[in-house]
Amino acid sequence: MSSPPVLLLDVGNSTVKWRFVGETGVNRCSAQADALIESLKPAPAPSAIVLSSVAGEAFDAALVGALERHFSIAVYCARSVAKALGITNAYAKPESLGVDRWMAMIGAARVVGSPVVVIDAGSAITIDVVARDGLHIGGFILPGVRMMCETLIERTGKVRYEQLPAPSTAPGDATGACVASGAWLAACASVNAVVADYPEYRALITGGDARAMMALGVVAELRENLVLDGLEYWAVSKIG
Ligand SMILES: Nc1ncnc2c1ncn2[C@@H]1O[C@H](COP(=O)(O)OP(=O)(O)O)[C@@H](O)[C@H]1O
Numbered sequence: 239m240s241s242p243p244v245l246l247l248d249v250g251n252s253t254v255k256w257r258f259v260g261e262t263g264v265n266r267c268s269a270q271a272d273a274l275i276e277s278l279k280p281a282p283a284p285s286a287i288v289l290s291s292v293a294g295e296a297f298d299a300a301l302v303g304a305l306e307r308h309f310s311i312a313v314y315c316a317r318s319v320a321k322a323l324g325i326t327n328a329y330a331k332p333e334s335l336g337v338d339r340w341m342a343m344i345g346a347a348r349v350v351g352s353p354v355v356v357i358d359a360g361s362a363i364t365i366d367v368v369a370r371d372g373l374h375i376g377g378f379i380l381p382g383v384r385m386m387c388e389t390l391i392e393r394t395g396k397v398r399y400e401q402l403p404a405p406s407t408a409p410g411d412a413t414g415a416c417v418a419s420g421a422w423l424a425a426c427a428s429v430n431a432v433v434a435d436y437p438e439y440r441a442l443i444t445g446g447d448a449r450a451m452m453a454l455g456v457v458a459e460l461r462e463n464l465v466l467d468g469l470e471y472w473a474v475s476k477i478g
Pocket residue numbers: 249250251252253254359360361362382383384385444445446447
């Protein structure tokens with residue numbers, strides 16, 4: 239009989255993505271402990287749970303508590319470190335690098351090797367440059383598209399719109415269209431500028447806005463769940 243599966247959780251600032259080791263698809267739910275427990279109820283009981291979270295300490299403590307109560311098993315939290323699984327972290331304080339970025343780099347290097355540019359277009363957009371031999375040169379953090387749009391409403395008196403139009407980088411003819419085009423243009427042009435600076439590198443893109451950015455001309459290969467890919471490699475190396 240095969241042993242129960244190991245559950246992988248990628249907790250971002252908007253969404254939790256989960257799957258079991260050895261699976262290829264992904265399940266999503268909003269980043270809330272009770273929503274996650276609900277979404278896991280139909281799944282088989284895991285033998286272990288492995289977590290990559292950038293949601294913050296208070297959220298993580300609540301989530302780990304809820305998972306341990308529900309499944310009565312230990313939860314392992316991945317952390318960014320100076321060097322692991324072929325990647326050397328550029329940060330002087332390695333633990334302060336978002337663990338989702340760390341896992342995405344580990345996943346990318348596992349999939350296509352290095353040099354590679356790793357783009358995660360989620361709540362925030364991160365771009366990490368990984369040179370030959372897995373040497374992380376450094377990266378970029380930008381607000382994600384949704385965050386850019388919301389910030390304009392929050393921090394101005396007159397930028398108001400009902401609904402954002404479909405992704406576009408064409409000049410807008412109403413406030414919502416101008417805000418959306420501005421945000422998509424900023425996101426896509428930033429990513430393309432970094433990719434163009436490293437012509438010898440493969441570029442992989444993941445995250446909720448990856449497909450839309452590719453449709454708008456971002457030059458990168460889609461890899462849907464790079465954080466879970468890296469987390470799976472880490473989990474297998476840690477707990478087999
Ligand atoms: N229905 C949606 N709900 C939330 N975000 C969405 C939706 N559709 C697209 N997005 C975009 O996806 C981004 C979140 O991507 P995701 O990879 O799930 O983020 P994170 O890893 O930060 O949780 C949002 O910032 C937004 O720009």
